[in-house]
Amino acid sequence: MRALALVADRKLELTDIAAPPPPGDGEVQIAVKAVALNHLDVWGFRGMAFVKRKMPLVVGAEAAGEIASVGPGVNNFKPGDRVVMYGALTCGICKACREGRDNLCENVGGIMGFHVDGFARDRLNMKARLVVPVPDGVSMRDAACAPIGFATVQHMLFDNARLKPGETVLVHAGGSGIGTAAILMAKAIGCTVITTVGDDAKAAKAKELGADHVINYRTERFEGAVRKITAKKGVDVVFEHVGAETFNGSLLSLKRGGRLVTCGSTSGPTTTINLMQLFQQQYRIIGSFGASLRNIRESLAKMAGGIRPIIDTEVALQDFERGLARLESRQVFGKVIVHF
């Protein structure tokens, strides 16, 4: 069967590997149908000096598929069921896991597609407890965006930033996979959304998604534009994932007592902040990474309710690398999907 493996930094190969054995106790076997790409895949592809991983490594960190068979003791799935998978090997027994805070597992065995083999293969066995059913009416393509794309945003905006109806939120990089999801989810509860984009074509698309104000960060400083739009008040929440280039401007965009939630640093991981500004303005800065199984269920429910992920490009498995290049290009608006 086919598997797409990273054999060295920046070198992907479509390989033929042995099919998995029949699923064991508590496991299901899944036929993968669609993989969604994330910046995590780009980092994995480029290689990161400090990441412990073995090569070859099957790539793919976010996916949807169909149950092919179930192992002993699995009663909640049957062949043909459509599912998505939780992509981190959590232990299921530590305090965090038992409390449903899966992304704080104390014994996590790695992120699939990054540290350990991922989803870009025809079939794999998974623990049934890490598998979530896809509701009727949600396509495999859209469902593939739930475990990371949608669930990360769900966790950031609602668990961490506690975004409320009527609040104002600044969403950075409104054309990115998570940026598009953040605009849709914030608008769905009646927030005012300000977003940033890097060109005018994306500005038009962000408006179509429902963004109330779109700032082209290449032609004006976003923090100044935010002050103007909010009549110098600032926003309640900033949705950050750009990092070094924007972090201080993001803090300046907040109102007193505002919340900044961040899950990424694509423009660089290091910055300095003014601590006096931090405590005098009573900012809350919240780091967010991944999501819980509950967040994936919530994301799929939102999709079933009509909030659909924005898809930029769909490619076949052998064109995975072209999908990654699209993601790296900054031309992308929405998600890149790899079909099986």
Ligand SMILES: [Zn+2]
């Ligand atoms: Zn655990």
